[in-house]
Amino acid sequence: MGTGSGRGRVKNIDLLHSMLLQRRFEERCAEAYALGKIGGFCHLYIGQEAVSTGSLSVLRADDYVITTYRDHGQAIARGITPRAVMAELFGKIDGCSRGKGGSMHLFDRNVNFLGGHGIVGAHVPIATGVGFAIKYRGGDQVCVCFMGESVVNTGAFHEALNMAGLWKLPVVYVIENNRYGMGTALERASAIHDIYERGAAYNMTRTQCDGQDVFAVQRTMQEAVDRARKESAPTLVEVRTYRFMGHSMSDAVSGTYRSKAELEEWQKRDPIVLLRMHMQEKKELTDEQLQKLDEKIKAEVQDAIDFADKSPEPPAEALWEDVLVDTTSDATAEAVAAD
Amino acid sequence: MAVITYRDALNQALREEMQRDDRVFLMGEEVAVYQGAYKVSKGLLQEFGEMRVVDTPITELGFAGVGVGAAMVGLRPVIEFMTWNFGVLALDQVLNSAAKMLYMSGGQYPMPLVFRGPNGAALQLSGQHSQSFESWLAHMPGVKVVTPGTPHDAKGLLKSAIRDDNPVLFLEGEMLYNTKGEVPEEEYVIPIGKADLKREGDHCSIVTNGKMALVAMQAADQLAKQDIRVDVVDLRTVRPMDIDAIKTSVAKTNRAVVLEEGWELAGIGAQVVDYIQRECFDDLDAPVVRVHQADVPMPYAKNLERLAKPDAAKTIAAVKKVMYIE
Numbered sequence: 045m046g047t048g049s050g051r052g053r054v055k056n057i058d059l060l061h062s063m064l065l066q067r068r069f070e071e072r073c074a075e076a077y078a079l080g081k082i083g084g085f086c087h088l089y090i091g092q093e094a095v096s097t098g099s100l101s102v103l104r105a106d107d108y109v110i111t112t113y114r115d116h117g118q119a120i121a122r123g124i125t126p127r128a129v130m131a132e133l134f135g136k137i138d139g140c141s142r143g144k145g146g147s148m149h150l151f152d153r154n155v156n157f158l159g160g161h162g163i164v165g166a167h168v169p170i171a172t173g174v175g176f177a178i179k180y181r182g183g184d185q186v187c188v189c190f191m192g193e194s195v196v197n198t199g200a201f202h203e204a205l206n207m208a209g210l211w212k213l214p215v216v217y218v219i220e221n222n223r224y225g226m227g228t229a230l231e232r233a234s235a236i237h238d239i240y241e242r243g244a245a246y247n248m249t250r251t252q253c254d255g256q257d258v259f260a261v262q263r264t265m266q267e268a269v270d271r272a273r274k275e276s277a278p279t280l281v282e283v284r285t286y287r288f289m290g291h292s293m294s295d296a297v298s299g300t301y302r303s304k305a306e307l308e309e310w311q312k313r314d315p316i317v318l319l320r321m322h323m324q325e326k327k328e329l330t331d332e333q334l335q336k337l338d339e340k341i342k343a344e345v346q347d348a349i350d351f352a353d354k355s356p357e358p359p360a361e362a363l364w365e366d367v368l369v370d371t372t373s374d375a376t377a378e379a380v381a382a383d
Numbered sequence: 384m385a386v387i388t389y390r391d392a393l394n395q396a397l398r399e400e401m402q403r404d405d406r407v408f409l410m411g412e413e414v415a416v417y418q419g420a421y422k423v424s425k426g427l428l429q430e431f432g433e434m435r436v437v438d439t440p441i442t443e444l445g446f447a448g449v450g451v452g453a454a455m456v457g458l459r460p461v462i463e464f465m466t467w468n469f470g471v472l473a474l475d476q477v478l479n480s481a482a483k484m485l486y487m488s489g490g491q492y493p494m495p496l497v498f499r500g501p502n503g504a505a506l507q508l509s510g511q512h513s514q515s516f517e518s519w520l521a522h523m524p525g526v527k528v529v530t531p532g533t534p535h536d537a538k539g540l541l542k543s544a545i546r547d548d549n550p551v552l553f554l555e556g557e558m559l560y561n562t563k564g565e566v567p568e569e570e571y572v573i574p575i576g577k578a579d580l581k582r583e584g585d586h587c588s589i590v591t592n593g594k595m596a597l598v599a600m601q602a603a604d605q606l607a608k609q610d611i612r613v614d615v616v617d618l619r620t621v622r623p624m625d626i627d628a629i630k631t632s633v634a635k636t637n638r639a640v641v642l643e644e645g646w647e648l649a650g651i652g653a654q655v656v657d658y659i660q661r662e663c664f665d666d667l668d669a670p671v672v673r674v675h676q677a678d679v680p681m682p683y684a685k686n687l688e689r690l691a692k693p694d695a696a697k698t699i700a701a702v703k704k705v706m707y708i709e
Contacts, residue, residue, distance in 0.1 A: 142489025173452020203445025
């Protein structure tokens, strides 16, 4: 375990709160899924919380975040309320995507959360486009794009990173290498295994770090974000982590494509346990404080569930809303006048 | 009115909209230094600079995604595909990102962007470069699909497309770039979703779109010499489709031919015929006949290509068939 980033912006207790909130939230998601309250696909993030929390702790409010379908953790770490996320998972009107997106498509304009995206690799060029827009406007924002390691084998990844390297765009591409694309191990999918080295093909600064150590993630991301903000240069970050649950709700946690022993080995490096132990060693956290924090978080998650339960389903007319922006008023009047 | 080419009409539309709104930029292969594969973007790099007229690598899926991302955060991209045949490589971004972003986000992220480029067969380019994509693209909700057939329509509709807050898929006719027509000197836009009655007649309606509007006009000229007067309904936009215009025309003529550039199965014409049977059932004096490309990949040999393509002669034969002549 490393030490705090020294930037002093985010307290360790806040990091712990963020990570534990994601964990407790998703434990209840698994339960709600079993009860049929959450439908469709549901991909849990448990085990990877240091990546979302560490990465997003170094961003400004006006920066942009975009990610894959495994998006609950990042959504919460970015500041979408647990209520809005849970209501979305329950398919309710108060969901952050008004019940139209579900687990894989969490969006919130208020915190510049540009979505969970469901086609592997497709959001990576979109992130490049956000970087292009930042540069076009002469701003100093940064776009952080999360993806799993299996994304690096898509054409979209290659095309997107080539342009970002070519045009020097302020984007940080974060590969959450959790070792498996569904059930296919990295070694069975990629010709090289140090996948951050792929950045060489795009003349891009590249680096890797321990994804179970929130401070390591913070330090690495701080450098990358600074590079984007100050030099308008992209970085490819490989964060080595592990998901403690299955790919989605339909596969066994272990036993088919990975062994129980391997899972248990990684669980010894639970990012929340590592942070907690660090804080206890440093006398920053007593057992009593930890218990209180956990109770508070559990209550917050229970509140989210209650809220989602009570939130109404979208009304039938919502079916037809937001297919297109209604442009019939001004544009047409202008057009008719001129045609 | 000035008489200019379809190419120059598009160029004017781009230039005027880029002058009007500095959030508008043009991106694609060879749009800048080369001045456009079909010279549609001629002079724009010189006027607007390399940040707003952007050459890309050959990377359709990538730069289509760049357009989506830029639109998400407030720019108004115009993404040029050198041809829609290459645009197919970017279909994931069109279908899964651009067309769904507003809906999936519960209304939070509009997609004010235009994907544009030439569509349809040119001459002897064979299978991979001679395809009409309007029925493929019109199938999905969340986009508008525009297929202008004249310089006037091309300019007015492209300006509307750039001002629209939705993704507009703008299909230009590859064989139309050199065609000429009258274009007003003063500013104008044409509303998306409105058909244009390009020729008036009372014997039969020809419902068509895109480059086929030109073919329909050729057919109409020849039919006029035989005292057969046709309505030519140029849809101009295939999503949304101007059902009222189809209805009004067929109610008047009681007969219809639907002419399209693409293939038959699940084509634009299939949808038009469906509207006609639902809206004009009692008006019809004959079954509707469709004219379209032969159900084969486009061949290279001149004679075979001619056989495969819809043309004026086939359209005339179809009109005579629905009129029970010969």
